[in-house]
Amino acid sequence: MKFLKVILDKLIVLVGKASLILSTTKQLLARRNSLTFFFSMLFFIVLTQKIAEAQSVTESHVITLPDSMLQVTQLKEGDSYKWSVKPKDQSSSPLAAKSKESKQPTSYFRRSDSYATNPESDPPRYVRRLSDIGIEAFKDITWLEVGLEHRTRYEFRNNDIRRTEGGDDNPFFLRNRAWIGIKEILDPFRFAVEFQDSRVYNNKHARTDQERNEYDLINAYGELYFKNALGVDDRNQNRPIRFRVGRMAYEVTDRRFIARNEWRNTTNTFEGFRLNLGRDANDWELDLFGMQPVRRLQTKFDEANDNLWFFGAIGHWRKWSDIITIQPYYMGQKQEGDPQGFTATNRLDREIHMPGFRAYGRLGTPSKPYLMDFDGSFNYQLGYSGPLRQDAHGYTIELGRTFDYPWKPRLSAFYGYATGDRDPNDGEDNRFDRFFGFARPWSADHYFIFENVKTPKVRFDLQPHPMLGFELGYSWFWLASSKDRMFDFLDGNISNTVKDPGFNRDRTGQSGDYAGSAFEGRIRFQPTPRISTILGYTHFFAGEFVQNRIAASPSCTEGHHPCVDHRSGDTNFLYFEVLISLL
Incomplete structure (x- = not known):
């Protein structure tokens, strides 16, 4: 009974400190200054030292507990980190020496070689x-x-066809993020909070x-x-059960239907639950979810969309x-139409x-340079969208080869x-719905997404260093x-700020189907593990x-509104981005 009392005392201290962190979080939400944001997060780090001190008070008591309880607070198995900076060597500890004697588990997880399809890690x-x-x-x-x-990104856009207004635009995008999470020490309970502050300056268009x-x-x-909970796989890796509830921003599969949208200045997020059986290192995993997408309200605290549920099951x-x-x-997804919805789609009852x-994988002998990598998908959608029957499909295929040379050329x-x-008059809706997937890899300038599109692409990558x-x-x-x-195209997006004038569709089909082509180039430079830069250019x-x-839309020179500045349609897009991890 004595060791139970010690554990209980320890939990009370830690939960109290965790509550203090969460209450501080709520107070921070009332502030609107990015500089205050960073000073406040530095305060969080100082606060964590107090948590550590609270832990050390009870550490001498825990020493009498069984080794399995000690390992809960000292070991962290199977977690993967993408940082180049390695943690300090702890090989002198008895636990580290013991782990060296045993065979390290080997993960089943393999990243895809296809372009921009690997989800962000968690966390x-x-x-x-x-x-x-x-x-x-x-x-x-x-x-x-x-x-x-x-992250800071500067963009130069010339005659951007996403807008009805031509000319040049030179916006600056700023995005700040902060994360704090506790795991293992309170197992099975864990939690995490991630803040984000997204702003745009020098943008001549309405902010969305x-x-x-x-x-x-x-x-x-x-x-x-x-x-x-589910034992171990045949490589002796633990197979856990994880049940998560709250607000979540994450990515799965090839990011085409659930994505954080890392390029965009704002982030997709959801409120609901997620149940995982297994983890990415295991030979199989099942991911179940039921969520409501969160409405981004720009200057107010975001709210879940109570009219829409997004749900599914993903096997690996x-x-x-x-x-x-x-x-x-x-x-x-199932949506109850909102009579006050901003777009026509928001006002429909929908079920898809x-x-x-x-x-995805690689073709060839594992012991030799592989012949080719591949990544393919197929998706079919059925249901209804308002009075129309939903009947749509989409697919992707990518084939590539990374050649066995020092500069790692890839074609x-x-x-x-x-x-x-x-x-538009046949009683069916055949428009494929990308749900909440990413947009940019379809076109770097964000003109196309995974709907009503046919696009072949060729790419060449090189990494000399x-x-x-x-x-x-x-x-x-x-x-x-x-x-x-x-x-x-021409303000025909699904923003909740800019009304769609309807210039991006020709219901007669007489405007043709060839939209255009684009050249894209990027230079990536990472001077340190914590600083990365990108210089990119696209010509459409x-x-x-x-x-x-x-040509068919009303010209602004004729005094119409809404109207379009008549221009060639060719565009230039140049950008420079700096991403800094501060810890």
Whole structure:
């Protein structure tokens, strides 16, 4: 009974400190200044030292407990970190020596070689254990995770066809993030909070929730984590059960349907639950979820969309991951129409079900340079969208080869297809719905997404140094249906700020289906593990659809409103980005 009382006392102290952190978080939400944001998070780090002191008070009592209880607070098995900075060597400890004697587990997880399809880690890459940040006082605090990140991006856009107004735009985007999470020490209970402050300056257009979302939470969840609930796999890796509830921003599969949207200045997030059986290191895993997307309110605290539920089940089979990883899944969404909805889609009752399948891997002998890598998916959507029957599908395929040379040259070819509405009067909606997936890899300038599109692409990547990389690509774009819309064209987006004037669709199909082509180039330079920079450029060559829709829309010189500045449709997009992890 004595050791139970010690444990209870310890939990009371730690939960009290955790409550203090959460209450401080709520107070921070009332502040709107980014500088205050960072000073406040530095206060969090000082606060964690107090938590460590509370732990040390009871540590002498815990020494009498069984070794299994000691390991809860001292060991961290199976967690993967993408940081280049390695934690300090702890090989002198008895536990580290014991772990060296045993065979290290081997993960089944293999990343895809296809372009931009690997999900962000959980927690994100900028997050670190407090023991790894290099401060001596925190070297034993392995159960607390912290992170601070800042990103600045400058963009130059010339005659951006996403806008009805031509000319030049020179916006600056600022995004600040902070993370604090506790795991293992209170197992099975864990929690994490992630703050984000997104702002845009020098933008001549109306600010939307794509660019601005001041001082909000994108993660705020609690979870129950049972490390060995399902035993171990045949490589002796624990297979856990994890049940997470709250607000969550994360990515799965190839990011085409659930994504944080890392390029965009604001982030997709959801409120609901997520149940995982197994983890990415295991030979199989099942991910179940039911969530409501969060409305980004720009200057107010974000709220869940009570009219829409997003749900699904995602399987991962990695038994043969050296050759192929298989991901069968089902996703769906059910929406009750909101009479006050901003867009026509918001005002519809909708129910969409999507079974899908993805497979990726490498062809060839594992002991030799592989012949080719591949990544393919197919998805079918059925249900209803208002009075229309939903009948749509989409698929992707990428083949590539990284050649066995020091500079790691890679050549790849991609083809993506998603149906558009074939006929606005046939009682069917054939427009493929990308749900909450990413947009940018379809087109770097954000003109196209995974709907009503046919696009072949070729890419060439080169990495002459671990800190330096070059990317070149060329893409062609057709509309799958000439009678449906080109998504982000002439203010025809799904923003909750800018009204859609309807210039991005020709219901007659007479404007044609060839939208254009684009050259893309990027230079990536990472001078330190905590600082990365990107310089990018894209030139879009307008096709017949873009040119004809600009010509057919009312000209601003004629005094109409809304109207379009008539121009060629060709655009230039130049950007420079700096990403800094501060811990």
